[in-house]
Amino acid sequence: MHSAANPIMPIPGLIDPVPVPRAVTPREDGRVDMLGLTRAQMKGALEEAGLDQKAAKLRSKQLFHWLYHRGETDFEKMTDLAKPMRLWMAERFIVGRPQVVEAQVSNDGTRKWLLRSDDGQDYEMVFIPDADRGTLCVSSQVGCTLNCSFCHTGTMRLVRNLTPGEIVGQVMLARDALGEWPKGSMASVNDDEADDEAQYTADGRMLTNIVMMGMGEPLYNFDHVRDALKLVMDGDGLALSKRRITLSTSGVVPMMARAAEEIGVNLAVSLHAVTKEVRDELVPLNRKYGIEELLQACADYPKANNARRITFEYVMIKDKNDSDADAHELVRLIRKYKLPAKVNLIPFNPWPGTDYECSSQERIRAFSTIVFEGGISAPVRTPRGRDIMAACGQLKSASEKKSKAEMKRLAEEKQAALG
Numbered sequence: 001m002h003s004a005a006n007p008i009m010p011i012p013g014l015i016d017p018v019p020v021p022r023a024v025t026p027r028e029d030g031r032v033d034m035l036g037l038t039r040a041q042m043k044g045a046l047e048e049a050g051l052d053q054k055a056a057k058l059r060s061k062q063l064f065h066w067l068y069h070r071g072e073t074d075f076e077k078m079t080d081l082a083k084p085m086r087l088w089m090a091e092r093f094i095v096g097r098p099q100v101v102e103a104q105v106s107n108d109g110t111r112k113w114l115l116r117s118d119d120g121q122d123y124e125m126v127f128i129p130d131a132d133r134g135t136l137c138v139s140s141q142v143g144c145t146l147n148c149s150f151c152h153t154g155t156m157r158l159v160r161n162l163t164p165g166e167i168v169g170q171v172m173l174a175r176d177a178l179g180e181w182p183k184g185s186m187a188s189v190n191d192d193e194a195d196d197e198a199q200y201t202a203d204g205r206m207l208t209n210i211v212m213m214g215m216g217e218p219l220y221n222f223d224h225v226r227d228a229l230k231l232v233m234d235g236d237g238l239a240l241s242k243r244r245i246t247l248s249t250s251g252v253v254p255m256m257a258r259a260a261e262e263i264g265v266n267l268a269v270s271l272h273a274v275t276k277e278v279r280d281e282l283v284p285l286n287r288k289y290g291i292e293e294l295l296q297a298c299a300d301y302p303k304a305n306n307a308r309r310i311t312f313e314y315v316m317i318k319d320k321n322d323s324d325a326d327a328h329e330l331v332r333l334i335r336k337y338k339l340p341a342k343v344n345l346i347p348f349n350p351w352p353g354t355d356y357e358c359s360s361q362e363r364i365r366a367f368s369t370i371v372f373e374g375g376i377s378a379p380v381r382t383p384r385g386r387d388i389m390a391a392c393g394q395l396k397s398a399s400e401k402k403s404k405a406e407m408k409r410l411a412e413e414k415q416a417a418l419g
């Protein structure tokens with residue numbers, strides 16, 4: 001399946017893995033892809049290609065606006081650049097997008113895209129429309145090294161970090177697909193011309209929120225995730241408020257303070273269990289950073305307050321983590337650390353080869369009630385996109401499907417490694 005130049009890379013270790021960095025794949029035509037570059041990087045690329053500093057500064061400002069605010073991919077359409085400049089750029093650069101291998105629509109309106117990078121790696125993104133919002137679930141890695149036992153993505157073997165261009169590219173592609181780039185002239189970047197501001201506001205957009213909850217652990221790809229989200233939040237870029245972005249981690253404790261400092265978006269934590277024994281099984285990273293340590297890091301997360309609560313994700317698995325005692329313990333822990341918190345209860349979404357089952361509706365309701373009575377909001381998430389395997393924990397690209405026998409072998413290997 002994979003050529004010798006691109007061998008399958010083993011995932012090193014169970015709980016402290018090192019994701020494989022991306023080998024840059026040079027384009028055959030020698031042009032450079034601008035997608036994912038910051039203003040400064042664009043300026044650097046233009047200077048390297050031969051523009052003087054002043055010209056590079058001006059052009060990079062214009063390009064930034066065209067790329068990230070307008071979604072333009074064709075230099076020919078960048079009308080405030082002189083024609084020879086457009087040609088000059090098109091000879092040296094491109095503005096790429098992830099390649100779409102497959103686009104599926106669920107019967108509940110959820111959409112899933114299977115994307116391919118230019119070195120042939122597959123990853124997925126999911127769009128979940130609701131009455132009052134539209135959420136794009138973005139991937140940060142191809143596969144995931146953390147092997148959460150309830151999660152399909154964790155069974156993928158090949159893992160590499162996505163680049164900033166591949167991460168922000170998902171958001172841009174979703175805007176392409178939803179037809180949500182603002183129309184209008186370029187006057188706002190060309191200082192003294194007046195423009196009709198209204199043309200730039202796109203009220204009623206479908207894509208309103210982003211969650212870094214697709215494939216991968218975003219805090220294991222910190223720099224690229226941060227750089228991509230900066231482009232998403234930039235007022236002259238995609239201009240999405242940080243209040244509308246949520247980063248979800250399984251609990252990479254040492255990176256959480258940096259995430260607050262350097263990214264500053266909302267935090268979601270995949271808790272899924274309240275005892276060491278069960279969380280060790282469901283989220284093996286727990287062996288490294290335990291529950292108490294994780295909750296302390298949440299309490300220290302400086303962005304958390306009553307207006308911006310930390311979301312705890314809790315997957316409901318039958319006879320595993322769904323008892324009344326678990327619910328009471330969850331309340332006790334959240335209170336102990338005085339966390340401004342909300343708990344999202346996620347009915348387990350089955351996938352081929354898993355031994356887990358979803359808790360019954362009554363059990364989920366009883367669990368939710370106990371947490372609510374403890375003074376903590378605990379809504380039950382409606383599963384979305386299950387029919388196209390787009391729901392939480394179901395993502396896994398088609399090229400990585402494994403046979404049941406292989407899954408069993410992997411489980412045994414894992415068991416042996418845990419000794």
Ligand code: SF4
Pocket residue numbers: 144145146147148151152153154155214215216217250270393
């Ligand atoms: S739940 Fe998240 S961190 Fe765990 S294996 Fe799945 S993708 Fe990775």
